[in-house]
Amino acid sequence: AQLRCIWVFNWKAVVSTQSTGKLAKSFDAFLASDGLIKQIPRVLGPGLNKAGKFPTSLSHTESMEEKVETVKKTIKFQMKKVLCLSVAVGNVNMQNDELLANIMLAVNFLVSLLKKNWQNVRSLNIKSTMGKPQRIY
Numbered sequence: 001a002q003l004r005c006i007w008v009f010n011w012k013a014v015v016s017t018q019s020t021g022k023l024a025k026s027f028d029a030f031l032a033s034d035g036l037i038k039q040i041p042r043v044l045g046p047g048l049n050k051a052g053k054f055p056t057s058l059s060h061t062e063s064m065e066e067k068v069e070t071v072k073k074t075i076k077f078q079m080k081k082v083l084c085l086s087v088a089v090g091n092v093n094m095q096n097d098e099l100l101a102n103i104m105l106a107v108n109f110l111v112s113l114l115k116k117n118w119q120n121v122r123s124l125n126i127k128s129t130m131g132k133p134q135r136i137y
Helices: 008-017 020-026 040-044 064-072 096-113
Strands: 031-033 056-058
Touching (some): 056 064
Parallel strands (some): 031 056
16 A cells, blocks of 8 residues: 655645645544654644544554554544434445444444443444445344
């Protein structure tokens, strides 16, 4: 996979030519070393945090390829003031048992984030890209 990078000495040039919001939109995710993570809010401001794309920590002992794959497979539950939430839990290349495991993991994690657990869930639906939604709870 082709990975783009921004060097530390180019940060200020990047921020002066485009806003941090545009920078956040132009990348899917960010990785940074442990030492650089502390400097990012000072140099780039709160834009990455507001966009929900604050960099993931990458230590010198970790494999970058494995970390990139982990970030690609991670989903975020962003619960705001809306009562409906949708997340991607799989893709067309996955087997049925892998998809089922992902769905169970995502649902159980989501329910654990809620204050009253299952009491706050009215219904759960699963939907493929072109299919009709199927109610599972």
